[in-house]
Amino acid sequence: MRAQVVRELGGIESLRLVEVESPDVPAGHIKIEVEAVGLNFPDLLMIQGLYQFKPDLPFSPGAEACGRIIDVGDGVTDLVVGDRVMAVNLAGAMAEHFVAPEYNTFRIPDNLTADRAAALSMTYGTTYHALVDRSHLAEGETLLVTGASGGVGSAAIQIGKALGAQVIAGVSTDAKAEVAASLGADETVNYESGSLKDQVKELTGGKGADVIYEPVGGDVFLQTLRCIAWEGRILVVGFASGEIPSAPMNLPLLKGCSIVGVFWGGFARRNPVKNRANFAQILTWAADGTIDPHISATYPFEEAKTALTQPANRTATGKVVLLL
Numbered sequence: 001m002r003a004q005v006v007r008e009l010g011g012i013e014s015l016r017l018v019e020v021e022s023p024d025v026p027a028g029h030i031k032i033e034v035e036a037v038g039l040n041f042p043d044l045l046m047i048q049g050l051y052q053f054k055p056d057l058p059f060s061p062g063a064e065a066c067g068r069i070i071d072v073g074d075g076v077t078d079l080v081v082g083d084r085v086m087a088v089n090l091a092g093a094m095a096e097h098f099v100a101p102e103y104n105t106f107r108i109p110d111n112l113t114a115d116r117a118a119a120l121s122m123t124y125g126t127t128y129h130a131l132v133d134r135s136h137l138a139e140g141e142t143l144l145v146t147g148a149s150g151g152v153g154s155a156a157i158q159i160g161k162a163l164g165a166q167v168i169a170g171v172s173t174d175a176k177a178e179v180a181a182s183l184g185a186d187e188t189v190n191y192e193s194g195s196l197k198d199q200v201k202e203l204t205g206g207k208g209a210d211v212i213y214e215p216v217g218g219d220v221f222l223q224t225l226r227c228i229a230w231e232g233r234i235l236v237v238g239f240a241s242g243e244i245p246s247a248p249m250n251l252p253l254l255k256g257c258s259i260v261g262v263f264w265g266g267f268a269r270r271n272p273v274k275n276r277a278n279f280a281q282i283l284t285w286a287a288d289g290t291i292d293p294h295i296s297a298t299y300p301f302e303e304a305k306t307a308l309t310q311p312a313n314r315t316a317t318g319k320v321v322l323l324l
């Protein structure tokens, strides 16, 4: 089969399209013939050796794909050859065949196209877990999303609206603000051109946001500590800026707020039953149109390097997807 392979760690340039053996299927796993691959920020980190999971070299990056099951391992109880699914694993999706654990593989509705199904698992799985399981976002609360036009951010706008929140989208450009508004954000703020604290305080009558979904890190995270409401929850989702912030801990004390970690991969492994229940809701919403992943670009599989430059240079909005 053909695969995009990293033989030595480096930049996107280290990817090579080569012929390799189709992977074996361990117990509890399935193998799919890939139709589409969703790109995610962690793919970029993994290619550089900067992600918390460091696969042995050589490896194929890519954590989520849509396709049809062509083989199942021992102990697989629910899925069968021929099922059309979306599947998640730490790596391996940028290949014609992809192996994933059964607990992170989900049958998809007939009306879900391959590109949309490949764009749903990582971002919406993370976001549903963050907003529902970790912050208990309630109807009528105010949700501030930073990096709101990106992969997990755009999912947070849509899931926040589906849960009945008032959503403020934080972005770095006016063009990204337009994208966030088109995805359903009630208000937008630009944290490059003005103070996040002042803008959010103004929009919330001085109260601040009840829940803040924060995948950017660095200075943006530090600004969220200054516009969180009393007893609010700041969800630490990621560090797309490249900076892991250190917080002055007097601020959470003074605000009576919580700083809540989100690690969807760890959650899905430890609690597959709840994860499956979360995806039942996500797929119901995808089938009825309540959520609809924003795909800003699709590329042929052969052009993976070009596709990855978009999240790398901060120009992507929503999801970038490879088609096989």
Ligand SMILES: NC(=O)c1ccc[n+]([C@@H]2O[C@H](COP(=O)([O-])OP(=O)(O)OC[C@H]3O[C@@H](n4cnc5c(N)ncnc54)[C@H](OP(=O)(O)O)[C@@H]3O)[C@@H](O)[C@H]2O)c1
Binding pocket: 039, 040, 041, 042, 122, 123, 126, 147, 148, 149, 150, 151, 152, 153, 170, 171, 172, 173, 176, 215, 216, 236, 237, 238, 239, 240, 241, 242, 262, 263, 264, 265, 311, 312, 313, 314, 316, 317, 318
């Ligand atoms: N905790 C979890 O379980 C989990 C799961 C999936 C992803 N993540 C993490 O979430 C973060 C976002 O992932 P994603 O796939 O949504 O990424 P993405 O689509 O590339 O979006 C990231 C957003 O961050 C902002 N940003 C600020 N500085 C940036 C920079 N230097 N380079 C790129 N983007 C920058 C951008 O918005 P503006 O330009 O508007 O600021 C961009 O839209 C990553 O750190 C990823 O590792 C965490």
